[in-house]
Amino acid sequence: MLHIVDDEEVIRDSLTWLAQSRAIGATAYESGAAFLAALDNAAGFDAAGECILLDVRMPDMSGSTLFDTLAARGLTQRIPVIFLTGHGDVPMAVDTLKRGAFDFFEKPFNDNKLMDRVEEALAASREAGATAQVHERLATLSTREREVLDLILAGKMNKVIADELGISMRTVEVHRAHIFDKMNVKTAVELARVLK
Structure with a gap:
């Protein structure tokens, strides 16, 4: 406008x-x-x-x-x-x-x-x-979700993320779902594109 x-x-x-x-x-x-x-x-x-x-x-x-x-x-x-x-x-x-x-x-x-x-x-x-919208969405992530996000962007699989963070694979899956929901994306590729 x-x-x-x-x-x-x-x-x-x-x-x-x-x-x-x-x-x-x-x-x-x-x-x-x-x-x-x-x-x-x-x-x-x-x-x-x-x-x-x-x-x-x-x-x-x-x-x-x-x-x-x-x-x-x-x-x-x-x-x-x-x-x-x-x-x-x-x-x-x-x-x-x-x-x-x-x-x-x-x-x-x-x-x-x-x-x-x-x-x-x-x-x-x-x-x-x-x-600005991407930064606002990033601000809604918890500290743990930011850690998981960084590892997703590094191309690591859920099992590797779980091992590195000392949490269960199920917990990684929950964090991953929350991240995708908060960032309004459906895949890791889409997430990487939004954050490029």
Whole structure:
């Protein structure tokens, strides 16, 4: 989902149309406050990939202030931000990129180049979301399950794992089933692929 935050209605409409021409879902917000309200209500946000097109100069809350708010919440790693401005300069672009922005475009921009970067940002967001989910699942494993997991990933059979850990083969089988369930996989190969 592409989130467009710009105080100019014509820009919001144009960017929404551009996104839809690439089959990208888009929601537009007229201010940083409207975007934060939607974020706080979790309306329209999911783990399938997010990107924000953010105008730098807006009344009430600038794009930079909104970006800093998102960064303070730890969201800019999962939701890439592409800044848009009609008043950009090189130092501003360098500063936003150093602070973690995905990219910076000056208006008027090349529509295709902008949408190409949006697609790249959405792909990066999906990958970051998937990685975060894997880490969340790993955090649910007990210490013993982590030990069994490491040995499974090393390609060891249940009997060898049982011998190495000094537990019964049945206990290894139970741990293995719990690991597969918690990691949402069905085989050791799938488990290795998820954790690569």
